[in-house]
Amino acid sequence: MPLTMVGIGRRVRVVGIEGGRRLQTRLAEMGLFPGVEIDVINNTFHGPFIVGVKGSRVILGRGMALKIMVE
Amino acid sequence: MNRKVTVALVGNPNSGKTTIFNKLTGDRQHIGNYPGVTVESKIGNLNHGDFELEIVDLPGTYSLTARSLDEQIARNFIINDKPDVVVDIIDYSNLERNLYLTVQLIELKVPLLLVFNMSDVAAAHGISYDLPKLSKMLGAPIVPTIGFKGQGRIEIIEAILKLANGETALSPADVTYGEDVEHEISSLQDLLTSLNLASDIYDHRWLAVKLLENDREILRKFNSRDLTEAVKKSDEAIKNKTGNHSDIIIVDQRYRLISRICAEAITSTTDNRLTRSDKIDRILTNHLFGIPIFLILMYLVFNIIFTVGGPPMAWIETFFGWAGKEISGWWAGGSDSALRSLLVDGVIGGVGGVIIFLPNIMLLFLAISLLEDSGYMPRAAFIMDRLMQKFGLQGRSFMPMLIGFGCTVPAIMATRTLDNRRDRLVTMLVLPLMSCGARFPIYALIIPAFFPQKYRGMMLYAIYLIGIFLAVLLAKLLRVTLLKGPPSPMVMELPPYRLPTLNSVVTNMWEKSWLYLRKAGTVILGISIIMWVLTSYPSKPDTTVSDPHLIQAEKLSYSAAGRLGHAIEPVLKPMGFDWKIGTAMIGAFAAKEVFVAQLGIIYSVGEADEEKTVLREKLQRSYTPLTGFAIMLFMLISVPCMATIAVTRQESGSWKWAFLQLGGLTLLAWMITTLVYQIGSALGIGV
Numbered sequence: 001m002p003l004t005m006v007g008i009g010r011r012v013r014v015v016g017i018e019g020g021r022r023l024q025t026r027l028a029e030m031g032l033f034p035g036v037e038i039d040v041i042n043n044t045f046h047g048p049f050i051v052g053v054k055g056s057r058v059i060l061g062r063g064m065a066l067k068i069m070v071e
Numbered sequence: 072m073n074r075k076v077t078v079a080l081v082g083n084p085n086s087g088k089t090t091i092f093n094k095l096t097g098d099r100q101h102i103g104n105y106p107g108v109t110v111e112s113k114i115g116n117l118n119h120g121d122f123e124l125e126i127v128d129l130p131g132t133y134s135l136t137a138r139s140l141d142e143q144i145a146r147n148f149i150i151n152d153k154p155d156v157v158v159d160i161i162d163y164s165n166l167e168r169n170l171y172l173t174v175q176l177i178e179l180k181v182p183l184l185l186v187f188n189m190s191d192v193a194a195a196h197g198i199s200y201d202l203p204k205l206s207k208m209l210g211a212p213i214v215p216t217i218g219f220k221g222q223g224r225i226e227i228i229e230a231i232l233k234l235a236n237g238e239t240a241l242s243p244a245d246v247t248y249g250e251d252v253e254h255e256i257s258s259l260q261d262l263l264t265s266l267n268l269a270s271d272i273y274d275h276r277w278l279a280v281k282l283l284e285n286d287r288e289i290l291r292k293f294n295s296r297d298l299t300e301a302v303k304k305s306d307e308a309i310k311n312k313t314g315n316h317s318d319i320i321i322v323d324q325r326y327r328l329i330s331r332i333c334a335e336a337i338t339s340t341t342d343n344r345l346t347r348s349d350k351i352d353r354i355l356t357n358h359l360f361g362i363p364i365f366l367i368l369m370y371l372v373f374n375i376i377f378t379v380g381g382p383p384m385a386w387i388e389t390f391f392g393w394a395g396k397e398i399s400g401w402w403a404g405g406s407d408s409a410l411r412s413l414l415v416d417g418v419i420g421g422v423g424g425v426i427i428f429l430p431n432i433m434l435l436f437l438a439i440s441l442l443e444d445s446g447y448m449p450r451a452a453f454i455m456d457r458l459m460q461k462f463g464l465q466g467r468s469f470m471p472m473l474i475g476f477g478c479t480v481p482a483i484m485a486t487r488t489l490d491n492r493r494d495r496l497v498t499m500l501v502l503p504l505m506s507c508g509a510r511f512p513i514y515a516l517i518i519p520a521f522f523p524q525k526y527r528g529m530m531l532y533a534i535y536l537i538g539i540f541l542a543v544l545l546a547k548l549l550r551v552t553l554l555k556g557p558p559s560p561m562v563m564e565l566p567p568y569r570l571p572t573l574n575s576v577v578t579n580m581w582e583k584s585w586l587y588l589r590k591a592g593t594v595i596l597g598i599s600i601i602m603w604v605l606t607s608y609p610s611k612p613d614t615t616v617s618d619p620h621l622i623q624a625e626k627l628s629y630s631a632a633g634r635l636g637h638a639i640e641p642v643l644k645p646m647g648f649d650w651k652i653g654t655a656m657i658g659a660f661a662a663k664e665v666f667v668a669q670l671g672i673i674y675s676v677g678e679a680d681e682e683k684t685v686l687r688e689k690l691q692r693s694y695t696p697l698t699g700f701a702i703m704l705f706m707l708i709s710v711p712c713m714a715t716i717a718v719t720r721q722e723s724g725s726w727k728w729a730f731l732q733l734g735g736l737t738l739l740a741w742m743i744t745t746l747v748y749q750i751g752s753a754l755g756i757g758v
Contacts, residue, residue, distance in 0.1 A: 021285065021316055021318065022138075024316070024318075024319055025136075025138075025284075025285070025316075025318045025319065025322065026138065026490070026562060027562060028318075028319050028322035028323065029133055029134045029136070029171065029322055030133065030168075030562060030564065031167070031168060031171075031326065033319060033322060033323055033326075034315075035323075041345070041349050041352070042352060042353070042356055044356070044357075044358035044361075044457070045358050046358075046457060047358055047454075047456060047457040048453055048456045048457065048466060048561060050349075050352065050356065050453070050565060052349075054167040054168055054326075055164075055165055055166070055167055055168070056165045056167075056168045056564060056565075057348070057349075057564065057565035057566075057567070058562065058563070058564055058565060059449065059452070059453050059456075059466070059561060059562070059563050059564075059565050060560070060561065060562055061456055061460070061465060061466065061560035061561035061562070062456075062457070062460075062560070063460075063557075063560035064560035064561065064562055067560075
């Protein structure tokens with residue numbers, strides 16, 4: 001399922017990123033790539049996300065969160 | 072003679088790099104174009120024993136893959152200029168992310184010093200490090216420090232010198248990428264050698280890795296079809312074996328290496344639950360409260376600027392009034408001295424009029440420093456993202472916009488962090504609509520002249536909001552016309568909140584305010600003198616009227632500035648401006664503050680000496696509140712200053728965008744101001 005479905009406070013594992021190679025690399029450099037566990041810190045309705053990844057916090061736009069598949 | 076040692080300072084954004092740079096170099100800094108660095112970067116000097124250290128503060132980056140301009144600058148400096156030592160500032164409390172850059176520096180095989188910053192924060196989080204072990208595994212010396220307290224300064228300098236002298240035994244860690252990738256790396260290395268492509272600047276293995284990372288700058292540099300084909304083939308081979316593109320695998324392997332290192336050298340006694348920052352963010356970035364809290368914060372800022380800034384402003388005003396009278400007293404009453412007029416009308420009327428607003432400017436920059444240092448800026452980007460997306464911008468564009476409240480020039484440079492060119496151009500073009508510090512004196516002059524005390528803060532707030540609103544609207548217009556396409560979705564790091572330190576906030580405020588003062592004493596002074604000459608000459612030889620007021624008015628009309636003003640008056644009339652305002656606007660193209668200076672000159676040249684009153688009161692007598700509002704509106708929207716046009720040209724890479732910005736905004740300003748003035752006049756509002 002896409003990250004957008006995950007509520008605040010849950011921990012999920014990234015299984016895939018749908019998008020171009022550029023986008024994938026950009027996210028990967030921020031620590032977001034398949035296999036990584038992330039915490040959903042903030043999920044605003046219709047707005048951006050805050051996720052915890054490798055001890056740091058990353059803001060993801062809604063469009064970006066839609067492309068990140070998690071389980 | 073002292074031996075010179077060049078040091079490059081690198082690190083992630085928010086790692087505290089700039090704080091350490093300031094602590095290392097103190098006030099011996101200058102902005103310079105270092106050879107190899109195509110754009111400005113901060114350079115600081117410091118002497119230690121027999122050595123002179125030149126420290127270059129490179130842009131903060133997460134990676135060295137040259138995806139954004141900042142990354143390109145940092146990387147090219149390290150490779151081309153070969154600094155003696157590269158110092159990597161690492162945020163201790165966010166080690167894994169920060170080490171990603173470190174691993175890439177290790178791969179470059181440069182003399183590397185690691186500075187672990189904010190060790191106090193890490194300790195507070197219950198994390199402890201085995202530094203000797205980390206140092207050994209990474210193959211580079213480590214110095215722990217607490218940047219803002221200046222702790223570890225001497226240790227850093229000594230470690231730099233040891234490295235520069237070759238006294239530190241270096242054994243950089245091996246960074247390997249697993250069998251599949253390594254196979255392709257060595258075949259690309261062979262190809263590079265056989266094609267005779269690599270120069271001695273680059274390490275072959277490093278080049279091969281970058282090629283597999285899909286680094287376009289490197290590919291473009293070689294411009295070889297054979298090589299491009301080979302890279303594509305290697306990528307396919309890796310994808311077949313692993314299911315992922317080569318660049319993803321490389322990133323993954325680097326993080327794996329980092330995880331291994333961290334697992335061995337770090338012990339964490341607390342689990343990674345919600346931090347205090349997260350709890351604050353629950354409220355400040357809440358989808359319901361976020362925007363209202365932001366708006367209230369801004370309102371408070373503008374109110375404080377006026378209420379707190381008022382009294383000191385009045386003192387400076389009184390001082391210049393007194394100085395003007397004193398200087399006038401050097402000449403016999405009634406004598407017509409050009410020097411007296413130059414000093415009193417030109418210098419005090421012009422430059423003094425700008426310096427009066429120093430207290431407000433200081434408060435404005437204080438507020439911006441607080442927003443920057445506390446970490447609130449990226450939160451503002453977060454809460455505005457949804458709104459900005461609707462208008463074709465991304466939340467990230469909001470940070471340069473907030474910086475634009477200080478000055479448009481650094482704001483335009485801050486768009487470098489946007490990696491999508493169209494996003495960047497749109498942001499750049501609308502940035503002048505954010506009211507900068509130089510426009511502030513205009514508002515500060517006009518608002519108290521025409522609006523009662525209790526509405527002043529509100530009025531200022533309104534002008535700033537109109538600017539934001541127009542910027543966003545214009546962005547949408549650009550997005551559906553010249554720069555079509557959706558904004559790229561936002562990804563950015565959110566640093567934890569930090570309590571701003573008094574030292575850094577005050578330093579920052581003072582630096583900016585000093586620039587304002589210096590500008591007043593140099594550029595504004597120069598233009599004021601030119602404007603005074605234009606306003607005083609050619610002088611009318613004789614006159615038929617006898618009323619001293621009319622003589623002055625006639626003289627003013629006869630002068631070069633007067634004629635110029637009269638010439639453009641037809642264009643200004645629909646907006647409710649007379650030729651006097653017109654002449655002030657011409658000078659404002661050089662720097663916005665000149666508008667205030669020139670009005671000061673006109674109104675002090677154009678009056679008989681006996682009745683020296685403050686400029687505010689003279690304006691009050693000559694214009695209506697509606698005209699006052701129209702002036703602010705026009706100065707907000709129209710003609711960005713010369714420096715803005717130049718930096719837009721530089722950052723967009725073409726005059727086309729700079730001229731579009733200049734022409735478009737001026738036309739827009741004329742249309743909106745005319746509309747407001749005409750409707751206001753017709754309805755009888757503020758006349």
